[in-house]
Amino acid sequence: MASSRKHIVIAPFYGFGCLLPAMELGRKLANSSCRVTIIVSSATNKNGFEQKVLPLNGANFLDNIVFQMPSTTSNSATLLMDASRASSPAMAKQLRFMENVTTNRREIGDCLQTLIKEEGVDAVISECLWGGDIVELATRQSVPAYYFCSTSMADLLIIGAITPETVRSDPMNGSLFTELPPRGKSLERVPFMFQEVFLSAQRGLQFVKGIVINSVREVDSELVPLLEFYPLFKHIPLWFVGPLLAGDDDLPSEIAVAQAGSVNANANKQLLVLGWAPQTTILAHPAVAVFVSHCGWNSTLEAMTYGVPVVTWPFTSDQQRNAQLLADLGMAIPLPDVSNHDDSRVVYSRELVNAVNTVAGWTGAKSYWEAAGKWKAIVESARRPGGSSYQESLDFLASIFL
Known part of the structure; x- marks a missing residue:
């Protein structure tokens, strides 16, 4: 049947x-x-x-x-x-x-x-x-x-x-x-x-x-x-x-635990290099102060969803445009003179440190955090019943079932 x-x-x-x-x-x-x-x-x-x-x-x-x-x-x-x-x-x-x-x-x-x-x-x-x-x-x-x-x-x-x-x-x-x-x-x-x-x-x-x-x-x-x-x-x-x-809302617990174990085991180290990490889970954690991102569209949406300010480091295709969007929204700062397909550009540690300190608000105003929080609230509202994304998802489903 x-x-x-x-x-x-x-x-x-x-x-x-x-x-x-x-x-x-x-x-x-x-x-x-x-x-x-x-x-x-x-x-x-x-x-x-x-x-x-x-x-x-x-x-x-x-x-x-x-x-x-x-x-x-x-x-x-x-x-x-x-x-x-x-x-x-x-x-x-x-x-x-x-x-x-x-x-x-x-x-x-x-x-x-x-x-x-x-x-x-x-x-x-x-x-x-x-x-x-x-x-x-x-x-x-x-x-x-x-x-x-x-x-x-x-x-x-x-x-x-x-x-x-x-x-x-x-x-x-x-x-x-x-x-x-x-x-x-x-x-x-x-x-x-x-x-x-x-x-x-x-x-x-x-x-x-x-x-x-x-x-x-x-x-x-x-x-x-x-x-x-x-x-x-x-x-x-x-x-x-x-x-x-x-992985939003239903990340397998065994993956989250495994990664958490990796973090705990290296608690005294300042840098972790992982083959894979649950990015949405990490961004949702209150200890995260800054997201250094290539600005793929998924990462761009994740930064807004979890309200984390960004240091943008785009490499190719639409990443440059996404980086500009985050900057226009007030929740990101770009690394200077980083452009598409320019493999000759060397980013120095002091540039990255300055950008991170600025976005995190450690050396001045908290405006990037405030903007990120604003867009987090907008995205949360859109996903809730009655919000734009919630309602438009229902409208799309209705067209499927007509």
Whole structure:
């Protein structure tokens, strides 16, 4: 007898920063009486998915969700995007990225086709970075499709602003992730590796019933009106359901105890280097004074959720933009002159010490702590019954069950 529960398929992007919130979204759907399948691409599995990611969510998580590993039939050596022929290391990196996207997108599409045919699927939630192919496939099979934006909604502005005429730049142009597109204007330049990704995502907008965003509406309040300047987004519902934090509220106790033991055993040391640590548990601890962060989107949300001021140290892609957001919110200070893709920049200990002392309020005003506390209260309010994220999560679920 077929199950009466809705079968939801989630296709997260292969980076762990995208996968973790997708898994948390899957957990919430499973807790709402849905049957959830998460398609894990071969690139994700090669990066250590089973060893690094699954333990974050505990045994109970696995009881409710099926992880589908697509069969790999593509031969990357036959692809036109051959990284071995790249003219520079930067171009080789971009070609490898495009190769991963192309190969894994095909794998996910084949896997989804099989699931629709053999098991039946009631809705598909695809990371917008996979582009339009997956949501188009679902829609043409009469399966409702949604985009999932695991990162800041600023990426949606890029999807709206890119055009086929946007000039491809090489090497990678970090400004794509540091400067928002001019209001209602098209992008002038885009890194080679992202042009096809964002153009494909733009094409997929015609097939989606809505976009699920891993953020809080109050955090992105200044960005939401900017989407109105891009007609493709008109009449597409946006549901802010974040923050979707891995391990939030239900971190396996044995992991927390093991890490606590490590800390106790090294109580007299000033620096701990751990292979892995439960970041949400650490940030929630009242002894934490400062968070030195690369400013991935998950870490950015975690800093706001737990009200911890930040010293920002971004390295690549959207991290620079996220760092600027935290600074604009008044809860962070950047390390000076740290920019995307600048491997030559040396950060000296005195710079880090000065930044930490300033943010912690040990050498002056407590303004960074006060701002962090303000945003903690805003996020807490959004997650409570009646709050924006709580209500928009219910609205999204209602669209699934219609």
